[in-house]
Amino acid sequence: MRLKPSFALVLIAASLAGCKSKPTEPVVTTETSSAPVFYHVDAATAGSISGTLKYTGKRPTPKLIDISQDPTCVKAHKGKAYDESLVVDSKGDLANAFVYIRKGLEGKVFEVPTTTVTLDQSGCWFRPHVVGLMVGQQLIITNSDPVTHNIHSVAQINREWNHSMGPGDAPLQRKFTKPEIMVPVKCNIHDWMHSFIGVTDNPYFAVSKDDGTFKIENLPPGTYTLGVWHEKLGVQEQTISVSPKSDTPANFTYKGE
Amino acid sequence: MPSPRTLTCLAILPLLLAGCRSRTQDNPVGKPIAIKAPLGLPPVPVPADNPATADSVELGRRLFYDKRLSSDNSLACAHCHDPKFYFTDGLRLSKGVNDQLGVRNAPTLLNSAYMPFQFWDGRAISLEQQSVGPIANPVEMNNAKHEIFLDKLKDDAEYPKMFRKVYGSKEINLVRVEKALANFERTLLSGNSAFDRFQYGGDQTALTPAQIRGLAVFLNPAGGNCASCHTIGPKDAIFTDGKFHNIGQGVSGDGDFTDIGRYHETKVETDKGAFKTPTLRNIAQTAPYMHDGSIRTLAAVVDFYAGQGNSNPYLDPEIRKIHLSPQDRLDLVEFLNALTGDLPPNSGPPAK
Structure with a gap:
């Protein structure tokens, strides 16, 4: 291709202009990334919340999960595998509910704990079934099994991701960038494997134990909305006032059939 | 009409090219x-x-x-x-x-x-x-x-x-x-596997029932979806499309790749983490697997795909179409075992 000189000059000029335009854009230098001022709880006045989660009605019979499709899983599981989506003991105590402060801490920025939270895959099962951590806190995912697993974090607010983990693979390290109640986790390979991760922007959360109890400590006195999430029974909340240096009870009841 | 200078250039061109080659x-x-x-x-x-x-x-x-x-x-x-x-x-x-x-x-x-x-x-x-x-x-x-x-x-x-x-x-x-x-x-060709005798040799008994089921899973776009990259043709099969795909192998939590693969060559952003589809012929004999040799067994490779790989921005969409039941996974491994062919003659060390 041959160009007329004049046309070529115009082209060169145009391309030079094209090169020039970018650097002239103003560079934003406002310092918005200064270190956040963390809120520190005054231990002398801090209070706590404790309570029990109850399930009324007929106690659901523990559901047996068939994992026989993978014999290695059966061997690794050591015993029968029972569904953990609705765990109620003989006294009606409800386990695996996620309790957290929903409202009342606005404007306070909490330091991210340096401790890590571990989600293990063991016996073709996510352990624990429900777990909480703060935004930016390190989640460590391990595979203790002799089989390949797959961690599929089906987040809606955070980024959804999916990662394969072979036997003996190094632990995965992940973080969440936004609060999300809850992030379901599943294994694309073993469809019975489920876990839920509560991601909060404050350190005040707990998972109800097998006896239905929970405790949230080191809270600044104040009025809060306490939220509860349960994978089968849904969400509840109540307003609660925490007085200095005292434990405030908060119980929740889910109606069963 | 080309200028005399252009003509000179054209005349020199073959000489230049000849210079590049050895004499x-x-x-x-x-x-x-x-x-x-x-x-x-x-x-x-x-x-x-x-x-x-x-x-x-x-x-x-x-x-x-x-x-x-x-x-x-x-x-x-x-x-x-x-x-x-x-x-x-x-x-x-x-x-x-x-x-x-x-x-x-x-x-x-x-x-x-x-x-x-x-x-x-x-x-x-x-x-x-x-x-x-x-x-x-x-x-x-x-x-x-x-x-x-x-x-x-x-x-x-x-x-x-x-x-x-x-x-x-x-x-x-x-x-x-x-x-x-x-x-x-x-000359290092290897065919005539049990699969070849079944598919191209007319021997219906060459594959076991599990291997035949595995072949169906392999071909099914909504099942293993394997053949979308590990191609099988009507008359022959080399079990690769010869192209480059990102299956997420070697990606870290931050989305970085330990090995950027095809991007080394093309510098095309979306080629990051893409590697050439390997042939699956003789796959049962060539462990370990993947470009980094990180997966030790065929069962684990099949599980990797069953999990739909590792997410990253350039993950090949084909991998998200994979759905494998436990039986499918077992059958697939059986099928992959049917791809071992004959070793070519005269391919070992020469006689002194």
């Missing part, structure tokens, strides 16, 4: 042989400037097994492409001179003649071009200059005679070595 005649001169493709494989593509002659194949075979191609005379091409391991090394990552560790798993040379690209990242587009890469690579055969190993060959009693027989003159140069190695590699 010797580097094409094999004997009578070309027909490389017979076994059942299930297409005819072997042979470049016009490197006809396969019996002598060039024999020369290539000798070079392939000659340790003098490495800087310290410690290892031959066969070190990483050992016929005992179906022309791989059975290791996670390959070891070069002084046990230096490479970064990728040695692919099999069997049926590499059909690949439009060589190396996991496709940085060579022919066997000829590929063959000299490892000879020069510092962590492989480590020849800082090609003259180093060429001089060793020149001092040998036999090679000058063999080169004369193949090329018509005794000169030993890099192009001639490349061509001979490539011609030997073109």
Whole structure:
């Protein structure tokens, strides 16, 4: 291709202009990334919340999960595998509910704990079934099994991701960038494997134990909305006032059939 | 009407091109042989400037097994492409001179003649071009200059005679070595597997019921979806599309790749983490798997795909279509075991 000189000059000029335009854009230098001022709880006045989660009605019979499709899983599981989506003991105590402060801490920025939270895959099962951590806190995912697993974090607010983990693979390290109640986790390979991760922007959360109890400590006195999430029974909340240096009870009841 | 200057340029052009080539005649001169493709494989593509002659194949075979191609005379091409391991090394990552560790798993040379690209990242587009890469690579055969190993060959009693027989003159140069190695590699064909006898040989009993189920899963776009990349044709199958795909292998939590793969060559952002689809022929004999050799068993490879790989921005969408039941996974592994073919004749070390 041959160009007329004049046309070529115009082209060169145009391309030079094209090169020039970018650097002239103003560079934003406002310092918005200064270190956040963390809120520190005054231990002398801090209070706590404790309570029990109850399930009324007929106690659901523990559901047996068939994992026989993978014999290695059966061997690794050591015993029968029972569904953990609705765990109620003989006294009606409800386990695996996620309790957290929903409202009342606005404007306070909490330091991210340096401790890590571990989600293990063991016996073709996510352990624990429900777990909480703060935004930016390190989640460590391990595979203790002799089989390949797959961690599929089906987040809606955070980024959804999916990662394969072979036997003996190094632990995965992940973080969440936004609060999300809850992030379901599943294994694309073993469809019975489920876990839920509560991601909060404050350190005040707990998972109800097998006896239905929970405790949230080191809270600044104040009025809060306490939220509860349960994978089968849904969400509840109540307003609660925490007085200095005292434990405030908060119980929740889910109606069963 | 072109200007006189243009004419001059045109006149000089052939001279310049001629200058790039060596002055010797580097094409094999004997009578070309027909490389017979076994059942299930297409005819072997042979470049016009490197006809396969019996002598060039024999020369290539000798070079392939000659340790003098490495800087310290410690290892031959066969070190990483050992016929005992179906022309791989059975290791996670390959070891070069002084046990230096490479970064990728040695692919099999069997049926590499059909690949439009060589190396996991496709940085060579022919066997000829590929063959000299490892000879020069510092962590492989480590020849800082090609003259180093060429001089060793020149001092040998036999090679000058063999080169004369193949090329018509005794000169030993890099192009001639490349061509001979490539011609030997073109004969490393492996077909006639149980799958081939079933699919192309009309033997309905060649596959077990589980393997036949596995084949159906392999082909099903909503099942294994394997054939979308590991292609099976109507008359033959090389079990690769020869293209580059990102399955997420080697991606970290932050989305970084330990090995950026095809991007090395193309510098196209979306090629990050993409690697060449390997053939699945003889796959049961060529563990471990993936470009980094990180997966030890076929069952674990199938599980990796069943999990739909590792998410990252450039993950191939085909991987999200995979749905495998536990039975599918077992059947797939059975099917992959049916892809072991015959080893080619005259492919081992030459007689002294």
